[in-house]
Amino acid sequence: MNFVDMLGYRADLFLFITSGVIGPIVMILIWLAVYASGGNPNISQGQMIQYYVFLLVIELWNSAWASSFMATEIRTGKMAMYLVKPMSVYWYRVFESTSSKIFKSAYLIPIVLLLVFIFKVNLPVLDFGLFVLFIFSWVFSAAIMLTLDFILGISAFWFDDTGSLNALNDLLYFVFSGRLIPLFLLSSGVQTLANVLPFRYMLSFPLEILLGKVNGMGLLVGLISQISWLLIIVLIAQILWRKGVKKYAAYG
Amino acid sequence: MRYLKIILSFVRVGLMSMMEYRVSYFIWAIMGLVWAMFFVFSAYLIVNQVNTIAGWSRNEILILTSVETIFVGLLWLFIFPNLIDFSELIRKGNLDGILIKPLNKRFLVSIKRFQFENFIRIIVLTGYVFFIMNSDNLVINWLNIVNFLILIFFGLIIFYNMFFCITLLNIWFVNLFNLEDFFHNILDMGRFPVQIYKGLIAQLFTFIIPIGYVATFPVQALLGRLEFISVLYAILLVVLTSFFSHWFWNFALKHYSSASS
Numbered sequence: 001m002n003f004v005d006m007l008g009y010r011a012d013l014f015l016f017i018t019s020g021v022i023g024p025i026v027m028i029l030i031w032l033a034v035y036a037s038g039g040n041p042n043i044s045q046g047q048m049i050q051y052y053v054f055l056l057v058i059e060l061w062n063s064a065w066a067s068s069f070m071a072t073e074i075r076t077g078k079m080a081m082y083l084v085k086p087m088s089v090y091w092y093r094v095f096e097s098t099s100s101k102i103f104k105s106a107y108l109i110p111i112v113l114l115l116v117f118i119f120k121v122n123l124p125v126l127d128f129g130l131f132v133l134f135i136f137s138w139v140f141s142a143a144i145m146l147t148l149d150f151i152l153g154i155s156a157f158w159f160d161d162t163g164s165l166n167a168l169n170d171l172l173y174f175v176f177s178g179r180l181i182p183l184f185l186l187s188s189g190v191q192t193l194a195n196v197l198p199f200r201y202m203l204s205f206p207l208e209i210l211l212g213k214v215n216g217m218g219l220l221v222g223l224i225s226q227i228s229w230l231l232i233i234v235l236i237a238q239i240l241w242r243k244g245v246k247k248y249a250a251y252g
Numbered sequence: 253m254r255y256l257k258i259i260l261s262f263v264r265v266g267l268m269s270m271m272e273y274r275v276s277y278f279i280w281a282i283m284g285l286v287w288a289m290f291f292v293f294s295a296y297l298i299v300n301q302v303n304t305i306a307g308w309s310r311n312e313i314l315i316l317t318s319v320e321t322i323f324v325g326l327l328w329l330f331i332f333p334n335l336i337d338f339s340e341l342i343r344k345g346n347l348d349g350i351l352i353k354p355l356n357k358r359f360l361v362s363i364k365r366f367q368f369e370n371f372i373r374i375i376v377l378t379g380y381v382f383f384i385m386n387s388d389n390l391v392i393n394w395l396n397i398v399n400f401l402i403l404i405f406f407g408l409i410i411f412y413n414m415f416f417c418i419t420l421l422n423i424w425f426v427n428l429f430n431l432e433d434f435f436h437n438i439l440d441m442g443r444f445p446v447q448i449y450k451g452l453i454a455q456l457f458t459f460i461i462p463i464g465y466v467a468t469f470p471v472q473a474l475l476g477r478l479e480f481i482s483v484l485y486a487i488l489l490v491v492l493t494s495f496f497s498h499w500f501w502n503f504a505l506k507h508y509s510s511a512s513s
Contacts, residue, residue, distance in 0.1 A: 039301030
């Protein structure tokens with residue numbers, strides 16, 4: 001999908017951005033009501049709002065939606081067309097989604113600025129080293145998301161109905177990535193589970209670095225976990241891709 | 253009536269489909285339930301910090317979030333699947349095939365698929381609501397329950413009409429991919445009492461997107477705290493949205509251009 005196509009999808013864009021934005025904004029309003037009623041979770045109101053506002057930006061750039069299109073292409077046989085082209089399907093999808101995100105950012109940035117203004121959000125102050133780590137962590141998180149989405153897409157090589165798999169992934173992501181509630185507000189048992197699963201490293205971890213919620217040993221362990229998950233998922237993707245293509249080509 | 257018989261046969265088809273794809277339905281049923289439980293659990297985490305929020309006690313908020321998931325479950329039972337199918341019909345230009353049938357056209361595009369796996373979460377969450385009310389010694393009064401059901405019913409009609417109109421936009425904007433997500437996010441706004449929204453947003457939610465009818469007002473009815481004006485307004489909205497969606501439907505049909513011609 002190139003730039004020209006994107007312009008034709010304006011209404012869809014509007015829906016997409018609005019959908020993505022409502023969730024975090026509603027959470028902000030809910031938390032504001034909690035703080036106003038005297039609640040005191042172990043994070044300040046300012047930081048809570050920062051969490052959701054920056055979540056919007058990070059999630060936009062991490063989002064991946066190619067899986068359903070890929071699954072359809074596999075099922076209808078169109079994937080065969082891409083297999084003979086010199087460019088890797090994976091990187092094609094990455095570039096395509098990146099250009100789409102540039103468009104979407106154009107819509108999102110005014111909204112984010114508006115939120116920053118309305119809720120008087122402060123930009124977090126990070127020293128240079130932490131900031132660099134944050135950027136790296138963000139890029140890793142996007143890579144994990146995109147690759148996992150790719151794996152979900154190519155699961156169509158084996159499964160007729162990828163809907164349930166996608167739904168399961170959506171659910172786990174929603175719970176364990178900190179999308180609804182910051183992970184560091186959950187009980188320690190659940191947090192341990194979240195630290196072991198990859199979903200934290202797709203959204204929450206870069207956010208935690210940005211807000212200074214993780215440092216020292218925790219930061220180091222987290223980074224190692226994130227990189228490990230990235231390597232594992234990329235490896236799985238490569239193996240599954242090769243196996244899937246072999247199986248797919250066998251029918252052609 | 254003919255239409256009632258037709259609805260019953262659609263229900264039968266839905267049940268038969270469930271029997272045939274038992275495993276798939278079971279998985280979806282469980283996932284729906286887990287989603288609902290997660291929302292209620294997160295509401296629990298949030299309200300645990302305080303005693304009341306915007307005049308609602310902790311248990312009342314849990315009831316409200318549960319009712320929102322029940323409302324969404326009902327929408328998924330027999331409204332969303334048909335709106336999704338309707339979107340597909342429009343986008344693929346197959347609406348003609350439906351329009352020439354000898355039955356009321358709007359009926360045909362609105363009631364067909366029943367997804368019974370949603371019963372699980374509706375029933376479990378309803379049980380949970382009664383459980384909370386019991387343990388909190390909240391009065392369970394038949395009149396309140398009837399009012400509650402009436403308001404849920406009104407809410408379903410209002411949102412069906414609104415979402416139907418938005419789905420009709422597919423006739424002009426051929427590329428609306430993710431209405432499903434969009435609808436969900438709108439409903440998400442009803443997960444907590446509408447009283448937490450103040451100022452400009454409160455106005456928006458009263459007049460433009462009446463999310464109070466997703467959960468807040470029905471639960472107020474259940475707890476015996478509903479103001480009569482909310483009921484009046486609900487009736488007004490039912491009438492307004494029904495007339496508008498009917499007008500819009502006819503307007504849209506005139507503009508519909510089929511891919512096959």
